[in-house]
Amino acid sequence: MIYNPAQSNPLFGNPLKSRDDVSRAVIDLFKPLLPYFSEGGARVRLNAAGAIFDRAAADLEGFARPLWGIVPFVAGGGGFPYWDLYRRGVANGTDPGHPEYWGDLADRNQRLVELAAIGFALALVPEHIWDPLSETAQQTVAAYLLRARELEFVDNNWKFFRVLIDLGLERVGIDFDRTKTEIYLNELEAFDIGQGWYRDGPVRRVDHYIPFAMHFYGLIYTVLAKGDDARKERFRTRAQTFAGDIRHWFGPDGAAVAFGRSQTYRFAAGGFWGALAFADVEALPWPEIKGYYMRHIRWWSKLPIADRDGVLSIGYGYPNLLMSESYNSAGSPYWALKFFLPLALPEDHPFWVAEEAPMPEFAEPVPLKEPGMVAMHTPGNVVILSSGQQHDKMRGAHEKYSKFAYSTRYAFNIEADDRNFSAASFDGMLGLSDDGVHFRMRETLEEALIAGDRLYSRWRPWPDVTVETWLLPANPWHIRIHRIATPRRLRAVEGGFAIERADFNRDRPEQSEGRAVWHGQSDISAIIDLSPGPKRAGFAMTPIANTNLIHAKALLPQLQGEITAGTTVLATAAMALPLDTDTETALQTPPACPDLAELEQLVRSEGSPIPAFKLEQ
Numbered sequence: 144m145i146y147n148p149a150q151s152n153p154l155f156g157n158p159l160k161s162r163d164d165v166s167r168a169v170i171d172l173f174k175p176l177l178p179y180f181s182e183g184g185a186r187v188r189l190n191a192a193g194a195i196f197d198r199a200a201a202d203l204e205g206f207a208r209p210l211w212g213i214v215p216f217v218a219g220g221g222g223f224p225y226w227d228l229y230r231r232g233v234a235n236g237t238d239p240g241h242p243e244y245w246g247d248l249a250d251r252n253q254r255l256v257e258l259a260a261i262g263f264a265l266a267l268v269p270e271h272i273w274d275p276l277s278e279t280a281q282q283t284v285a286a287y288l289l290r291a292r293e294l295e296f297v298d299n300n301w302k303f304f305r306v307l308i309d310l311g312l313e314r315v316g317i318d319f320d321r322t323k324t325e326i327y328l329n330e331l332e333a334f335d336i337g338q339g340w341y342r343d344g345p346v347r348r349v350d351h352y353i354p355f356a357m358h359f360y361g362l363i364y365t366v367l368a369k370g371d372d373a374r375k376e377r378f379r380t381r382a383q384t385f386a387g388d389i390r391h392w393f394g395p396d397g398a399a400v401a402f403g404r405s406q407t408y409r410f411a412a413g414g415f416w417g418a419l420a421f422a423d424v425e426a427l428p429w430p431e432i433k434g435y436y437m438r439h440i441r442w443w444s445k446l447p448i449a450d451r452d453g454v455l456s457i458g459y460g461y462p463n464l465l466m467s468e469s470y471n472s473a474g475s476p477y478w479a480l481k482f483f484l485p486l487a488l489p490e491d492h493p494f495w496v497a498e499e500a501p502m503p504e505f506a507e508p509v510p511l512k513e514p515g516m517v518a519m520h521t522p523g524n525v526v527i528l529s530s531g532q533q534h535d536k537m538r539g540a541h542e543k544y545s546k547f548a549y550s551t552r553y554a555f556n557i558e559a560d561d562r563n564f565s566a567a568s569f570d571g572m573l574g575l576s577d578d579g580v581h582f583r584m585r586e587t588l589e590e591a592l593i594a595g596d597r598l599y600s601r602w603r604p605w606p607d608v609t610v611e612t613w614l615l616p617a618n619p620w621h622i623r624i625h626r627i628a629t630p631r632r633l634r635a636v637e638g639g640f641a642i643e644r645a646d647f648n649r650d651r652p653e654q655s656e657g658r659a660v661w662h663g664q665s666d667i668s669a670i671i672d673l674s675p676g677p678k679r680a681g682f683a684m685t686p687i688a689n690t691n692l693i694h695a696k697a698l699l700p701q702l703q704g705e706i707t708a709g710t711t712v713l714a715t716a717a718m719a720l721p722l723d724t725d726t727e728t729a730l731q732t733p734p735a736c737p738d739l740a741e742l743e744q745l746v747r748s749e750g751s752p753i754p755a756f757k758l759e760q
Contacts, residue, residue: 149446151447151449151450151452152446152447153168154171156444165483166486168483169213169216169483170221170223172209173209173212173213173225174453175449175452176477180206182243183231183242183243185231185232185245186199186243187205188473189205189473189474192457192472192473194469194470195470196252196253199244199246200245200253200257200472201472201473202245203253204253204257204477205473207257207258207260208257208260208480209480211477211480211481211484212481213264214263214264214267215421215484215485215487218267219487226271226272226275229264230271230272230276233261233284237283237284237286237287238283250295251294251297254291255291255296258288258308261288261308261311262304262310263311265310265311265312265315266307266310266313267367267487269311269315285312285315288308288311289312291308292305292308292312292319292323292324296327299343300343300352300356302328303331303360303364306328306360307363309324310368332377334357335381336513338385339384339385339387340388340513340755341357341358347531347756348403348544348755349532350402350403350532351402351403351406351408352404352405354385355414355481358385359414359481359484361381361382362379362424364378365379365422382422383426385426386432387427391509391511391520391525391527392412392551393525393551394523394524394525394552395502395525396438397435397437397441397442398442400527400551402527402543403543403544406459406466407459407466407467407468407471408479409448409455410482411479411480411482412439413440413482414481416432416436418484418485420484420485420488420494421484421487421488428497429493429494429496430497431502431503433494436485446461446693447462448476454473455477455479457476459554459693460693461695465539465557466539466557467538468538469537505518510593510595512751514753515530515591515593516530516531519619521619522724523552523720523724524550524552524553526548526549527548528547528614529544529546529548530588530599530600531591539558540586541586542555542556542558543555543557545585545588546585547585547612547621547623548621548640548717549571553640553668553693554641554694555570555571556641556686556690556691557692558690559690562580562581563580564581566686568690568697569638569701570639571640572584572585573610573623573713574636574637574638575610575633575634577631577632577633577634583604585604585612588600588601588602589603591757592746592750592751592753594745594746594749594751595749597742597746599612599614600612608627610626611626613739613742615737619720620716620729621716621718622715622736623713623716623717624713624714624715625712625714626710626711626712626739627711628710629711632707634704635706636701636702636703637701637715638670639670639701639718640718640719641668641686641694641698642661642665642694642697642699643663643666643696643697643698644694644696645663649664650662653681653683654682656678656680656681657671659700659702660730661683663698663722665722667719667730668699668719669717670701670717671715671716672702673714673715673716673733673734673735675736676711680702681701682702683698683700683701684699684700684701685697686699714736716733716734
């Protein structure tokens, strides 16, 4: 029998159609962790890979993160037979005299993140994790949490972790000064950039942390906090507004757009829909909310996202350390269990009673002004054109934030070697090199504007080279125009979307002057040169294995050429489509290149700075 990696996924084979199916998923995801709990219950060490924090903090992460799914499952009536393990673990982990002590606390330390799950458990199911503890153990746990809440948390979504710890302490009757809680709540609200969007701290960054952290924790607060009605109403109102935008980050098959950091948290991306239900915020009709929620977990159930023992791997569509962050330990993926928050609701809640509704159809491009994006609904897919996002402090930051186009069906690639220009894929990106070895891409931006469904950015790959980029929807294509001013000759490669590569060379390449197409087994991907000058060479490229987030082996089309000293204009059309659509008609009818002078006039006269970009503190 040939081993099928997808069968190791604990969700594999679960129809995920009902509340009972979702409940079963929590236990199925948790059970593979049991052999890795330490004798005292406080540590869960899943492998030898490291993170930027110490092993004790990583072991706490493995212990705490499953609680995000276990707690609502139990609060909604589910039976969890391992509470004795968690009670023993929380008592030993907080005890400085025990060998499995989680370690001393410090400002901006990873332990502060994981203790939020403990606070959440105390707030929602104290009868299981707190009440049965001895008085001495309760005092030990409370002392550890009280020390944690006095420390400084990172100036971003982490500030909600003090709030969650405090909700737990309050529920079990521990007194503390709420002044610091109020300060953090006010600072969190100051990250609001309008239309329900936040930014995650005082940086130019909007990503999945907005739905699965900022809104997720805010909606929990509206249910569990006492009083503070005006703030809770603001949280609810922002979430209601936000839902109309964030639905454009989800494709008709349930996939979320892979964009930004922490993609290894996987189905946490769908946690926002469950948080709306938990807080009883009918931001969209319940059938539509439930559709986004259930399709998302079903999409993940078919992918090989676990190791052979059923433990979730670091990676996205398959185990892959290349795309990980420095703060990802082996327990990190279990933040995905935030998805299960609505299990705290009874089975007769309107969310669970509702019949799933499909995604509405959106024939026209949808501008998302706050994050600097334009959503384009194509067959089986949502394409996100993007400008105004950036993050330069992590591996793969430019790929995760700065590409021109992202997609729910065609995930992005991470470059494996920044000293191998000829092997780089540059999907959704323009790559430039002045020596044929090293390369630069769009990274930090000098300016970012949105004008209706048109995007503009100005960026410098080198201090003496300026690139201006315009992005335009032309469904199912999108158009990119680059005006490059350089004092020296450069080599340029621009890539389309990555699709899955089959074994035995069964895919068909097509390449010629100004055009490249990959005909795959289930999709096509095409890129065409619309430039007014000489056409670049089309190249059907095979990227390095394990660089794409969904497919370990991928294909993508490229345009390759040279840029002479002076000012050069490049224009490109790119698209990808499933084969069950009218791909031949699309291939034969690429869009025309718009007049750059008119486009520039439009953007300058009607454009406005992108909020996520302009509000840097």
